[in-house]
Amino acid sequence: MRLLQTSHSAIALCASLFFSCLMATAAHAQTAWKPDRPVTLVVPYSPGGGTDVMARQVAKVLTRRWNQAVNVENTPGADGLIGTRRVIDAKPDGYTFLVQLPSLVLNRHLPGFKGVDPVTQLLPVSAYSVLSGVYVTHASIPGKTLSEVVQYCKTAPKPCTFGTTENTARLRLQMLAVELPSMIVVNYKGGGQLITDLIGNNLNVASMGFTAVLPHMQSGQVKVVMTSGRQRTPVLPDVQSSIEAGYPQLTGETWYGLFAPLGTPKPIIDAVSAEVREAIKDEGVLKSFATLGASPIGNTPEEFAKLIREESDRLTELVKRFPIQ
Numbered sequence: 001m002r003l004l005q006t007s008h009s010a011i012a013l014c015a016s017l018f019f020s021c022l023m024a025t026a027a028h029a030q031t032a033w034k035p036d037r038p039v040t041l042v043v044p045y046s047p048g049g050g051t052d053v054m055a056r057q058v059a060k061v062l063t064r065r066w067n068q069a070v071n072v073e074n075t076p077g078a079d080g081l082i083g084t085r086r087v088i089d090a091k092p093d094g095y096t097f098l099v100q101l102p103s104l105v106l107n108r109h110l111p112g113f114k115g116v117d118p119v120t121q122l123l124p125v126s127a128y129s130v131l132s133g134v135y136v137t138h139a140s141i142p143g144k145t146l147s148e149v150v151q152y153c154k155t156a157p158k159p160c161t162f163g164t165t166e167n168t169a170r171l172r173l174q175m176l177a178v179e180l181p182s183m184i185v186v187n188y189k190g191g192g193q194l195i196t197d198l199i200g201n202n203l204n205v206a207s208m209g210f211t212a213v214l215p216h217m218q219s220g221q222v223k224v225v226m227t228s229g230r231q232r233t234p235v236l237p238d239v240q241s242s243i244e245a246g247y248p249q250l251t252g253e254t255w256y257g258l259f260a261p262l263g264t265p266k267p268i269i270d271a272v273s274a275e276v277r278e279a280i281k282d283e284g285v286l287k288s289f290a291t292l293g294a295s296p297i298g299n300t301p302e303e304f305a306k307l308i309r310e311e312s313d314r315l316t317e318l319v320k321r322f323p324i325q
Contacts, residue, residue, distance in 0.1 A: 098122060
């Protein structure tokens with residue numbers, strides 16, 4: 001009888017421990033990582049552009065959800081490498097993240113680039129939006145479509161100049177140069193100088209984001225002749241997409257996403273990714289994205305990593321055909 005009582009006691013104890021472990025595991029699963037001090041989102045480009053605007057919208061909602069300040073830090077320079085290096089060198093503790101674009105995967109192909117590919121030193125968290133670029137001309141350039149602008153440039157008294165700030169756009173412009181060998185590609189460090197030169201008619205055509213173009217398009221100083229999307233964008237319903245315009249080689253959508261320093265613990269990556277996916281459901285964020293012509297994505301770290309691999313493979317093949325100058 002005593003042995004039976006002892007067995008029952010042991011079974012009860014094991015059962016109690018088992019259910020205690022289950023409850024602890026469930027409680028841990030429900031308590032995702034949250035910051036207990038300010039978080040920094042590093043934008044490696046100048047303030048005021050689409051990258052900056054969307055990052056600030058996401059940061060605003062994360063601040064509210066975490067009840068903790070999420071600050072945007074603009075660190076432009078060297079095609080985004082200065083800000084990127086700032087995050088690579090940061091402590092991998094969940095308090096410093098990088099906002100980057102597809103041009104990140106092209107850094108290792110840049111002339112004179114030395115060191116380790118930044119993509120291998122970062123962890124994907126979540127891509128939160130995607131945006132088609134636009135091809136813009138000064139208002140005085142003849143033509144309402146890119147095809148008409150190209151035809152004008154073929155007979156213009158001076159070679160037409162095409163400007164951009166992004167490596168991916170530079171790559172696409174090299175593909176356009178196959179049809180228009182006389183064109184001169186001008187590389188800009190920031191969108192501010194590019195739009196200034198375009199408005200001043202010191203630059204004929206620009207490939208850039210819609211955000212910086214909008215006020216000058218509304219004032220009639222510039223005109224959008226094509227978008228780089230596969231379909232027309234709702235914010236420019238009268239403008240041809242690259243597919244419609246007959247320039248499929250210029251198709252390219254830009255994603256915007258968060259990266260963390262290599263070594264950041266997986267629970268932090270997963271928690272922040274989940275918060276970003278919730279943040280982009282916010283009505284204010286969606287409205288801001290729509291105003292810029294962007295659409296929300298909100299993918300998981302694994303989905304984002306797959307997107308980056310596919311983008312890297314595609315752009316690497318293009319670089320083989322059209323080396324970046």
